[in-house]
Amino acid sequence: MVALLASGTESYGYGEGHDRAPGPSAGTPSGGASGSTLTALATASRIKVTQTKGSSGTSAKPLAPVDPNWSPPACWYEPVSTPQQLKDAVDRLKKNPNGHLVPVTPTLSWGEQLMVDHYEKGTAKNGSGAGYENYNLGKDGMFWRGVINPNRRNDIASADCERTMFWQNARTLPDDKHAPTPDVLAAYAYNRIDVPQTQVELKPAVKSTVNAPTWVWLDEADFQEVKVRAELPEAGVWAETTAKPIALHVGPGTSDAETHPSSGDCVINDDGSIGAPYASGEAGKTPPCGITYLRATNGRPYRLKASITWQISWEGSGGSRGDLPDGTFETTQDMAVQEIQSVNR
Structure with missing residues (x-):
């Protein structure tokens, strides 16, 4: 009888002084204070994965693609914050300027002044598109940010989701090739089989x-x-x-x-x-x-x-x-x- 067993990045500095700072290595996704995911690692995805059929347990093992040239997506965009969560995060910065900066891309974080100018006062910063008035409070939607696939964090393609944290109306997807469309989620799930x-x-x-x-x-x-x-x-x-x-x-x-x-x-x-x-x-x-x-x-x-x-x-x-x-x-x-x-x- 043959037993067949089926076969974080980085915290980021770009604050007021625009300095890059090394961060922790990838591991278990972690989030910020008060339930906010704004200070989460770049690999901390909100995608919910559930095995709905088939056996699991300690003997279960992942599959390897037959095609060696195929790989799951290196990065994609996800909703990361409500308007109130974003405001709360900036308010914490105002009280403690030396606290957690706010990642606005997987590799870029802003401090208090940049966040206030761009997301509260509506002043566009660093070629990041139009700013927002008062964190879009009262609007139906969420701010989105790029997420890096932890299995491909050293892949150059993981740098393709560097769009500064942006607004997306509720029940819509970004008009972006790295939007989390069903095919992207399907490929992500492949790695979890x-x-x-x-x-x-x-x-x-x-x-x-x-x-x-x-x-x-x-x-x-x-x-x-x-x-x-x-x-x-x-x-x-x-x-x-x-x-x-x-x-x-x-x-x-x-x-x-x-x-x-x-x-x-x-x-x-x-x-x-x-x-x-x-x-x-x-x-x-x-x-x-x-x-x-x-x-x-x-x-x-x-x-x-x-x-x-x-x-x-x-x-x-x-x-x-x-x-x-x-x-x-x-x-x-x-x-x-x-x-x-x-x-x-």
């Missing part, structure tokens, strides 16, 4: 015989799809990403072997299983999924590889839907092969 531990049955389990096939199969009950939902409630946008298992690939770990089928790709059956369980009397038959070793091991076992391919699709708010690259996870198992001919039992 954890597939459960899966047991792949082998017969023989750990020792095979030259020219006698090893049967490989996976029961339907161990081959369930996984769903992960990502949503931004304040923006009214969501996406649910589904990982559906579609195939098992077996690799014998040596060129002196034949796989069944020859590609090593064992497709899913109509009932959701893969391959077929070995039954007594079938030792001489070719399994629908398996391996026949042609040479015995000599003190050093072969490393049998087994990987499951998961097909990734998504659907989201507004009737949107699409596909993402397949995911996979691979594990290995030692297989000893003997010369003596014997019948599987």
